[in-house]
Amino acid sequence: MADAAHDQVGEVRPDRQILSPSDISRVIDRIAHQILEKTRGATDTVLLGIPTRGVPLATRLAERIATFEGLNIPHGALDVTLYRDDLRIRGARALGPTDVPVTGVDGRRVVLVDDVLYSGRTVRAALNALYDLGRPSQVQLAVLVDRGHRQLPIRADYVGKNIPTAASETVSVLLSEHDGVDAVRLSGGAT
């Protein structure tokens, strides 16, 4: 969710499209299959999306899993704003929704879902938020894009696409639920 902004000043290079709508659809299909494979049928599994764009991704994954296996797995939203480590530096910001399925997380395998994995700090906050909710048996991470530049020892279990980036570049994930269109774009950076 760190790179949702796409209002970069000074267009150094034109925006490059990394994933088209059909690419995104195929990537989500693949991750859904990988979750089913790695968790042996996704029993006792809960998908929690990190607002903003992790939430529709979690919903789409749950829909695909229902289509492939006829299995309705609980999914919801976990806002991490109140657990961020940069509130003191960057100030308060609006909270996202938190909606944990009634089944809870105790003893379940939780798959955190986010759009972009970058510094890893959002995932760190999500882990702390998750452990205040209860005690999952296992936590995994699914991301649409891994752009590198980790600042914490965190890796994803399911990655849609690895995109090597410079720190000066911006990855924008657009999803039709929020942005009216599906796309992953890369902008900014030196020529």
Add this chain to the structure above:
Amino acid sequence: MIPHLLSASDLDRDTATLVLDTAHGMASAMTGREVRKLPTLRGRTVVNLFFEDSTRTRVSFEAAAKRLSADVVTFSAKGSSVSKGESLKDTALTLQAMGADAVVVRHSASGAPHRLTGWLNGSVINAGDGTHEHPTQALLDAYTIRQRMGRLDGLRVTIVGDVLHSRVARSNVALLTTFGAEVTLVAPPTLLPVGVSAWPVKVSYDLDSVLPHTDVVMMLRVQRERMGDSFFPSAREYSRRYGLDVNRMGHLPSESIVMHPGPMIRGMEIAADVADSERSVIVDQVTNGVLVRMAVLYLMLSGEKGTMV
């Protein structure tokens, strides 16, 4: 956000909406949790400075700060150096030396929180000053109304009773009109402030004629402790003309709700069976008070010296 919260009129519509939305976020963050605490304000100190008696506001601020993991120091005038004659300024300088990030202040003198802002580096939050303002009460009332009615814009809100002495009424008039609600004040002429004609409200002396056109009725406590002389002939007469009983409640439209900022005097401004009825949201107001105060503390204390994006 703003550096200090002294008056409900410090909040423009966008900022006030942000506070209510944040309070809603706090509610969703707090439901179904094993650990009923958030780490957001860890290491921050909130001082509750209460020069006037209060239970719900003080406890509510304390609960809000503790749920966000702030350290809370409660200071009440009784049993402190104030009873030995220490001035407000010296008390403030003491707190300043201790390093308070926020000071929540209640004082019987209107304007006391404003004076504190000149002596303290931290944020000052007005928790009620004399007959002036009580902005977090207005925020929790607005949150409760929005929760029940789904909106604030265009709602008809009637505030009944001791408007003259009520900081709750002043803050609510400011905030509700900011949100686009239509406010009507109903009180005996002696309990309306001079200059009320300049407020953005309608005024009536007759409760029965207003109730059928009311979405939200907010009853105020008669503040005997602030009344030097008599403002109405007898409690019984006041209750007959301005108290909300079951019979009067029947004149309200079917969807409308009844509010009271507390503490209420059952049998005086509100009948017991009205306070306990389905339409009463008085208990919700208390619950929401903690959420709204969490939102205010979060928005004011995150970032360097309470500046917000």
